[in-house]
Amino acid sequence: MGMHDEIYRLSLEARSVIRGRARRTPLDYSSTFSRIAGFDVFLKYENLQKTGSFKVRGALFKLSRLQDARGVIAASAGNHAQGVAYAASVYGLQAVIVMPETASISKVEATQGYGARVVLHGRVYDEAWEEAVRLSEELGFELVHPFNDPLIMAGQGTIAFEVLEDLPRVDAIIVPIGGGGLISGIAVVAKRLNPDVRIIGVEPANAPKVTVSLKEGRPTRVEVKPTIADGLAVKAPGDLTFNIIRELVDDVVTVTEEEIAEALYLLLERGKVLAEGSGAAPLAAVLSGKVESSGPTVVIVSGGNIDLNMMYRILLRGLSSRGRIASLEGYVPDTPGTLHEITGIIASRRGNIVDVIHERTDYKAPAWHTRVKIIVEVPSRQTLEEVLEELRKRGYDMRASI
Ligand SMILES: Cc1ncc(COP(=O)(O)O)c(C=O)c1O
Numbered sequence: 023m024g025m026h027d028e029i030y031r032l033s034l035e036a037r038s039v040i041r042g043r044a045r046r047t048p049l050d051y052s053s054t055f056s057r058i059a060g061f062d063v064f065l066k067y068e069n070l071q072k073t074g075s076f077k078v079r080g081a082l083f084k085l086s087r088l089q090d091a092r093g094v095i096a097a098s099a100g101n102h103a104q105g106v107a108y109a110a111s112v113y114g115l116q117a118v119i120v121m122p123e124t125a126s127i128s129k130v131e132a133t134q135g136y137g138a139r140v141v142l143h144g145r146v147y148d149e150a151w152e153e154a155v156r157l158s159e160e161l162g163f164e165l166v167h168p169f170n171d172p173l174i175m176a177g178q179g180t181i182a183f184e185v186l187e188d189l190p191r192v193d194a195i196i197v198p199i200g201g202g203g204l205i206s207g208i209a210v211v212a213k214r215l216n217p218d219v220r221i222i223g224v225e226p227a228n229a230p231k232v233t234v235s236l237k238e239g240r241p242t243r244v245e246v247k248p249t250i251a252d253g254l255a256v257k258a259p260g261d262l263t264f265n266i267i268r269e270l271v272d273d274v275v276t277v278t279e280e281e282i283a284e285a286l287y288l289l290l291e292r293g294k295v296l297a298e299g300s301g302a303a304p305l306a307a308v309l310s311g312k313v314e315s316s317g318p319t320v321v322i323v324s325g326g327n328i329d330l331n332m333m334y335r336i337l338l339r340g341l342s343s344r345g346r347i348a349s350l351e352g353y354v355p356d357t358p359g360t361l362h363e364i365t366g367i368i369a370s371r372r373g374n375i376v377d378v379i380h381e382r383t384d385y386k387a388p389a390w391h392t393r394v395k396i397i398v399e400v401p402s403r404q405t406l407e408e409v410l411e412e413l414r415k416r417g418y419d420m421r422a423s424i
Contacts, residue, residue: 032176036083069326077105080177093163097154107138169203170260179207193317196304202263209270223274250299287340298328345403352420
């Protein structure tokens, strides 16, 4: 039996194994994103999946085959860790998760919350992986690879059954690519159910391993730069996932950090959906015009585990690029009433002051002037322009930035 047949058969089995243990996530039409894209966009909400990402599907299926093992072990600083930890708790298996020392406290705690033992080792993922290999031999635990495993791919492929049941006339499915387990599973199942469905992969321009590997004709390691889509920051696809991608995936596109940040912002503001960077990458590709489609298009929102500090920074950037939050800065006369007048102008346009920094120790200030920086929230970019215009009319040379 060929690899595709094997994964399809396994995925059918995975459906019944994960039923009741993972959620059957909703697929919803988005009028807002359809309007922007120019074709019908549907979102598949894997951010609402148990543990906050699709990873639990593959982990549940894989671990269902390991119930006699002494324990399981995985290396991950992210969603694979939580998926394996949760699946281990479902089957009553011991789990050890090796994370790089840089892993965020929230991820460590979430993984421990499912009962796994977390071992912090190494500065980067590769070092954590080597330690996991070593520990698996020492403890006699089964190592669970995050993507290059037919059982993991088959588990992730269960998403495609749900998509084709809910939307049989789907034209294209847009899928993020890390190591390629998710897209491989989805491609095998979707193409089997309907060979006309197009599968389009999305990866960050900062981690373009599949784009480069396809060009080279073999799995190729690339240099990975930091990306908000941390789940997609993988150096090379697996040999199994690469072959499936080469055979079944119709197109792979890359997205920039700005495009991912904008998609995260719009998902939250317009869609009321909290996604993580990797989960927003497919929508980023659609909204930036990198995906062509004329029929119903499904965008996989693959996860929602974003650090709130990161989301806060993305929101600030989004608000400032829309002129809805700004920093007004300049030198103003150091005389009584100046601040009063400036803040009065802001208030008269319904601007809300977030912070005022009055820097008298700025020795570059012209004589009898002081530097002020006022962070304001305003209803729109136009209001911001009006405030600046009024300030200028009254003799205050202030500029907006963030
Ligand atoms: C939220 C999210 N989306 C997508 C991916 C990529 O999945 P894969 O490595 O199977 O390509 C990951 C991987 O960690 C992820 O966490």
